[in-house]
Amino acid sequence: MDNLFGNTLVVKSARGNARLWYNPDGTLxxxxxxxxxxxxxxTIDGVKLCxxxxxxxxxxxxxxxxxxxxxxxxxxxxxSDGTTTLLSIEPxx
Numbered sequence: 001m002d003n004l005f006g007n008t009l010v011v012k013s014a015r016g017n018a019r020l021w022y023n024p025d026g027t028l029x030x031x032x033x034x035x036x037x038x039x040x041x042x043t044i045d046g047v048k049l050c051x052x053x054x055x056x057x058x059x060x061x062x063x064x065x066x067x068x069x070x071x072x073x074x075x076x077x078x079x080s081d082g083t084t085t086l087l088s089i090e091p092x093x
Contacts, residue, residue, distance in 0.1 A: 001044070007071055008093055013085040020051075021093050028053075 004022040011018045020030035022042060028051065030038040039055035049066050053059040064077050074088040 001049070001066065003068075003070055003089055006093065008090040010088045010090055011085060012087075014083055 001022070005024055007021075009020040009022065011020060017033040018030050018038060020028055020038070022028045026041050026043060028038075028040050028042050030053075032038060036056055038053055040051065040053040042052070043050045044066065045063070047066050048063040051062045051064070062079075067075075069075065069087075069089055071089050071091050074086065077085045077087055079085060
């Protein structure tokens, strides 16, 4: 999780793309591919990273498995609805 602080999580999915910035205080901000500003919160539940986007409109919560990743890493998240999301960590915000 520490590698997300101060860096950018890039999310690419069939539903759209986003750039998210996680903060140590449990908040996150970001922007989607339509230019909408995003806001929300995150928590750790065991081995799951739980993300809740609440701004501009609430979106379904996401619970992804916490695995250590470094800046520059790319990986896939296979969601329970059968879709795959591509994730990567880029340096800086």
